[in-house]
Structure formats: C-alpha cells, structure tokens
Amino acid sequence: MNMPLVKTDNSQTIAAVTGAPAAAKVLPLTFKRPALQSKFVGKLRDVAANLVPPIVMISLLLIIWEMLCSKTGATLPPPSRVLADTWELIVDPFYDRGGIDKGLFWHLSASLQRVALGYALAAVAGVALGTLVGQSVWAMRGLDPIFQVLRTVPPLAWLPLSLAAFRDSQPSAIFVIFITAIWPIIINTAVGIRNMPQDYRNVAAVLRLNPLEFFIKVMVPSAAPYIFTGLRIGIGLSWLAIVAAEMLIGGVGIGFFIWDAWNSSHISEIILALIYVGIVGFILDRIVAGIASIVTRGTAAN
Amino acid sequence: MTPYCRIDHVDKVYSRGNTETCVLKEITLDIDEGEYVSIIGHSGCGKSTLLNIVAGLTEATSGGVILEGKHVDEPGPDRAVVFQNHSLLPWLTVYDNVKLAVDKVFGSSKSRAERDEWTLHNLNLVQMTHAKDKRPSEISGGMKQRVGLARALAMEPKILLLDEPFGALDALTRAHLQDTVMGLHQKLGNTVMMITHDVDEAVLLSDRIIMMTNGPSAQIGEILTVPIARPRKRLELVTDATFLKCRQRVLEFLYERHRFVEAA
Numbered sequence: 001m002n003m004p005l006v007k008t009d010n011s012q013t014i015a016a017v018t019g020a021p022a023a024a025k026v027l028p029l030t031f032k033r034p035a036l037q038s039k040f041v042g043k044l045r046d047v048a049a050n051l052v053p054p055i056v057m058i059s060l061l062l063i064i065w066e067m068l069c070s071k072t073g074a075t076l077p078p079p080s081r082v083l084a085d086t087w088e089l090i091v092d093p094f095y096d097r098g099g100i101d102k103g104l105f106w107h108l109s110a111s112l113q114r115v116a117l118g119y120a121l122a123a124v125a126g127v128a129l130g131t132l133v134g135q136s137v138w139a140m141r142g143l144d145p146i147f148q149v150l151r152t153v154p155p156l157a158w159l160p161l162s163l164a165a166f167r168d169s170q171p172s173a174i175f176v177i178f179i180t181a182i183w184p185i186i187i188n189t190a191v192g193i194r195n196m197p198q199d200y201r202n203v204a205a206v207l208r209l210n211p212l213e214f215f216i217k218v219m220v221p222s223a224a225p226y227i228f229t230g231l232r233i234g235i236g237l238s239w240l241a242i243v244a245a246e247m248l249i250g251g252v253g254i255g256f257f258i259w260d261a262w263n264s265s266h267i268s269e270i271i272l273a274l275i276y277v278g279i280v281g282f283i284l285d286r287i288v289a290g291i292a293s294i295v296t297r298g299t300a301a302n
Numbered sequence: 303m304t305p306y307c308r309i310d311h312v313d314k315v316y317s318r319g320n321t322e323t324c325v326l327k328e329i330t331l332d333i334d335e336g337e338y339v340s341i342i343g344h345s346g347c348g349k350s351t352l353l354n355i356v357a358g359l360t361e362a363t364s365g366g367v368i369l370e371g372k373h374v375d376e377p378g379p380d381r382a383v384v385f386q387n388h389s390l391l392p393w394l395t396v397y398d399n400v401k402l403a404v405d406k407v408f409g410s411s412k413s414r415a416e417r418d419e420w421t422l423h424n425l426n427l428v429q430m431t432h433a434k435d436k437r438p439s440e441i442s443g444g445m446k447q448r449v450g451l452a453r454a455l456a457m458e459p460k461i462l463l464l465d466e467p468f469g470a471l472d473a474l475t476r477a478h479l480q481d482t483v484m485g486l487h488q489k490l491g492n493t494v495m496m497i498t499h500d501v502d503e504a505v506l507l508s509d510r511i512i513m514m515t516n517g518p519s520a521q522i523g524e525i526l527t528v529p530i531a532r533p534r535k536r537l538e539l540v541t542d543a544t545f546l547k548c549r550q551r552v553l554e555f556l557y558e559r560h561r562f563v564e565a566a
Contacts, residue, residue: 199389202359205377207406207457217402221393296393297437 077268085268100252100260104273108280110252111242114170115284118177119238126182126234127227130189131219140190151183155241159248169249173242180241181234185227192226193219228292235288239281254280304371305332306493307356307461311365314351325351327519329365331512333461336491340504342552343514344560349497352514353465356495357383369460379407382454386466388446390438390453397434400424400453407457424456425449427486444475448482455486464496468503480507481536488533501556505548506534513555523560526551 062079069078077085093105132139133147158179162172200222204214220227246255254277261269314326325348333339341349354360356367358377367374374381382403390399401421408417425431428448433441438449447467454462467483468476484507487494498504504511508528515523528548530539539545 197389199385199387200391202377202383202385203389203391205359206357206379206381206383207403208378209406213406218391221391224393 082268086272107254107257111254115238118174122178122181126185130186134190134193155180173245176245177238181238184233185230188226188230192223196222224296232288306335307333308368312362313364315363324519338494338509340496340508341512347514347517348520379457380460382457382459383463384450384454384467388450403453424452428452461493501552
C-alpha cells in the first residue's frame with residue numbers, strides 16, 4: 001500500500017527539523033552599500049570576461065596580419081592599408097552614382113533582397129514538402145530518393161539551367177537561393193514530423209481534431225525545433241550561394257562587388273566586402289536562431 | 303436491459319506476415335453507469351490493448367464496444383483517455399492544454415466566457431489552478447498527470463479511460479493522486495475504466511476488479527466485486543478485513559494461478 005504507515009513518527013521528525021533553525025540567530029544585514037557595489041563590480045567583471053578574450057584575439061590576428069603583409073613583396077595589403085584604401089566606402093555606404101557604382105549598403109541590400117525572396121519561397125515550399133514526406137509513407141518512398149540526389153547538386157550548377165529557363169539574371173539568382181535552401185528545410189521538417197510522438201496523434205484522435213487543426217495545432221509546433229534547424233542551415237547556405245551566384249550574374253550585389261573589385265585589382269575592397277559578408281551572415285543566423293528560440297519555447301524540453 | 307457500456311466478444315489478433323498473434327480472446331464485459339472498474343494483469347496480457355479498443359485507438363479484430371446503445375469504433379471525446387505518460391502538448395500552457403479540449407468539444411455549445419470558466423473549473427477540480435500559466439516542462443510528473451485528468455474530465459466523457467495513470471509516479475505522489483481520483487469519482491459519479499498493475503490501487507479504487515489471464519489469447523480470468531462502502535479511507539482500510547481479503551484474492555490470482563511466465 002502506498003501510504004505513510006507511521007504518521008506520528010513522521011510529524012515528530014518534521015517538528016524536530018523545523019525546531020532547529022529557530023535556534024540560530026538571524027544576523028541583520030548592515031553592509032548593504034558594499035554588497036551593492038560588489039554586485040555591480042561582479043557584473044562588470046562578467047561583461048569583461050566575455051569581451052576581453054575576443055578583443056585580445058582579434059588584436060593579435062591583426063598584428064600578425066600587419067607584420068606578414070608589411071614586408072616588401074607581400075601580395076595582400078596589411079590592415080592599415082585596407083582601412084586607408086576603403087575609408088571612403090566605410091564612412092559613406094549610402095552613395096549612389098548611378099549604374100553599379102553604389103555604396104556597400106546598396107550592394108548588401110540587393111543581395112539581401114534576393115536572399116529574402118528565394119529563402120522565403122524555400123521555407124514555404126520546404127515545410128510543405130517536408131510535411132508531405134514526413135506524413136505519407138508513399139510520398140516518402142517516392143520523393144526521398146529524388147531529394148537525396150538533387151540535394152547534392154552544388155548550388156552554382158543550377159545557375160546555367162535557371163538562366164536558360166528564366167532568361168533573366170534576377171529570377172535565376174533567386175531560384176539558385178531557393179534550390180540551395182530548400183533541401184535542409186525539407187529533410188529536417190520530414191524528420192520532425194516523422195518523430196512526432198504517437199501520444200500527440202492519440203490526443204488529436206480523442207479530441208477529433210480535423211486535419212487542418214491537427215496540422216496547425218499539433219504537427220507544426222511538434223516539429224518546430226526540427227523545422228527551425230532546417231531553416232537555420234538553409235539561411236546559412238543561401239548566404240553562401242548568393243555571393244557565388246552574383247559573381248556570375250553581375251548587376252548590383254555584394255557578390256558582384258567582390259568580383260568587380262577583383263577585376264579592378266582593389267584588393268582592399270575585397271577584404272572589406274568579405275568582412276561585411278561575414279557579419280551579415282552571422283546576423284542572419286542569429287535572427288533565425290532568435291526567432292526559433294522564441295517560437296519553440298518549451299517545445300524542446302518535454 | 304442493455305448495459306451502459308458493453309464490451310462484446312472482443313478479439314484482437316495481430317498478424318505480421320504469416321504469423322498471427324492472438325492478444326485478446328472473447329472479452330465480454332458490462333460496465334454500469336457510475337461504476338469504477340479496474341483491469342489488472344501481468345504486463346503483456348493485452349490490458350492496454352483492451353483500453354485502446356474501448357478508446358477507439360485500436361480496432362478490434364472481431365466484436366465491438368457498445369456505449370449507451372451505440373457502437374463505437376473510432377476515438378472521440380465521449381471516451382476521454384488519461385494516458386500513462388500524461389501526453390500534454392509541451393508548447394501549450396496548462397490552461398491551454400485543457401482549453402484545447404474544451405474548445406474542441408464545446409466550441410459550438412458554450413460561449414467563450416463559459417468555455418474559459420469550464421476550463422478553470424476543471425483545473426480547480428484537480429487543484430491545478432495555481433499553475434495554469436506554466437508549461438508542462440515546468441511542473442512535476444504528478445502535476446502533469448493532474449492536468450491530463452483535468453483535460454479528460456473537461457470533455458465530460460461518458461466513460462473515463464485511465465491507462466496506468468499513476469504508473470510513472472513515486473509512491474507518495476501516487477497515493478495523493480489516487481485520493482484525488484477517488485474524490486472526483488465520488489463527486490462527479492463518472493464511469494471509469496482503469497488499467498493498473500498495482501493490486502492495492504485496484505482494491506482501493508474499484509467497484510469491480512477484472513483480472514486478466516496471461517497472454518497470448520488473454521481472457522477475463524476472474525471478476526472480483528469489492529464490497530467496501532464509499533467513501534473509502536486509505537488509512538482505515540489498512541486493517542479492514544474485507545480489504546485484506548480482496549487484496550489476497552487478487553494476489554492469489556496473479557501470483558499462484560496465473561504466474562507471469564517470462565517469454566523467451
């Protein structure tokens with residue numbers, strides 16, 4: 001039987017335990033100010049502990065770079081030269097002298113627009129196809145082999161084909177982004193749907209949720225952590241592909257900016273553009289990760 | 303007179319390739335309205351399968367379940383289930399988990415305010431109102447099971463199906479929840495069918511205990527009526543002669559006549 005058989009003993013023990021702390025004296029808190037100060041100092045120390053290592057490492061790398069590239073005969077410019085050469089681009093990213101002679105902001109924003117469109121299409125189509133493949137055994141058997149082969153095709157290999165199909169650079173670039181980002185989204189969504197616990201299906205069955213309610217209220221939230229893993233891989237791949245695609249299609253865009261700088265032997269500009277590409281890619285990843293952590297709050301921890 | 307709920311000659315055969323495994327054979331059982339019936343047996347005897355057949359989650363190979371004169375063969379809120387592992391949706395708060403069921407079952411018959419009130423009422427029945435805004439991951443196992451119970455009760459089922467509802471809980475929490483279920487059964491008069499493997503639990507809570515023989519081809523071996531008046535008090539029953547006798551009967555059935563034979 002699952003019951004406290006020795007109830008009287010129990011209550012005595014409790015009384016004995018609660019009696020103990022009463023005997024201890026409670027000391028008043030007299031040193032309030034120093035406590036507050038040390039808390040502030042502690043927080044500052046935490047911030048410093050996180051900031052100092054990267055600052056040290058970056059400075060160290062810059063010094064090594066400066067030393068290596070300052071020698072005569074160095075093929076790449078040292079950071080001081082890069083800064084001097086590109087100062088105009090850094091301080092005025094918004095200039096627009098017509099054609100392709102625009103500030104870095106415009107190049108980045110053109111690239112981001114292409115990525116946004118291609119990635120949004122990939123997200124919608126990827127989640128839909130992933131759901132289909134995850135839900136239906138027949139669809140999985142039919143489509144999975146095709147997906148597995150197509151996903152290994154490098155993004156740029158699609159470009160000539162899409163140029164032939166669309167006969168325009170803009171939709172071709174967007175298609176390349178789409179086709180690059182869609183595979184991880186499909187595959188992760190399918191895994192998420194397939195891994196949905198049977199319990200949730202049972203609950204939905206008992207409640208008689210219709211297929212649409214089941215999809216919105218159970219399936220999508222249940223697979224959300226997986227879907228967002230796919231979306232996060234997808235955004236990274238999109239940003240990788242856009243730079244390469246833009247080098248080939250030309251026009252406005254950060255990829256073309258790099259290619260153009262290479263053709264005019266502005267190595268410093270290439271380096272600046274690479275730093276911007278890295279930072280933007282990092283920010284994109286953080287944005288998707290941030291949305292994921294808000295949307296899937298509580299879902300991962302069961 | 304037709305009984306409130308009748309499990310009528312239910313067979314369940316699982317076939318894989320050419321081999322057929324008969325899990326349940328000729329299960330016939332009548333359950334009265336307001337009755338608390340427990341099904342006990344060794345693991346693998348098909349008691350969960352039987353509950354799933356009543357719930358409509360598993361299809362019987364032959365035979366069927368008749369509830370209030372109607373044949374039931376698919377899941378529905380009139381046979382609400384409290385699952386062993388709570389099965390709460392982790393992305394919804396405690397309140398929203400119950401509300402989902404309330405909205406679905408009473409979406410057309412109750413107003414928004416009434417549904418909100420009904421949700422809170424059911425959370426209150428299981429003493430979980432204080433945690434209504436928490437997510438399942440933030441509450442203990444016993445609390446999750448309480449919420450699962452509230453969700454099932456909120457559907458106003460004709461028969462409440464409990465699938466080893468206390469199996470995963472520690473002894474003290476289990477005792478506490480058993481008392482809650484006993485109190486609710488007393489108060490609301492639900493018809494309950496509970497799967498358990500705990501002899502004390504079965505005797506304490508049930509009006510009748512259905513003892514199942516070992517599978518394959520499990521059958522109802524014996525039915526024991528527990529003639530203990532309600533409300534029952536856990537502490538008084540420890541020394542109660544009827545309680546001990548019932549307990550002994552079940553133990554004898556399980557451990558002498560139908561010992562669990564470990565399948566190779």
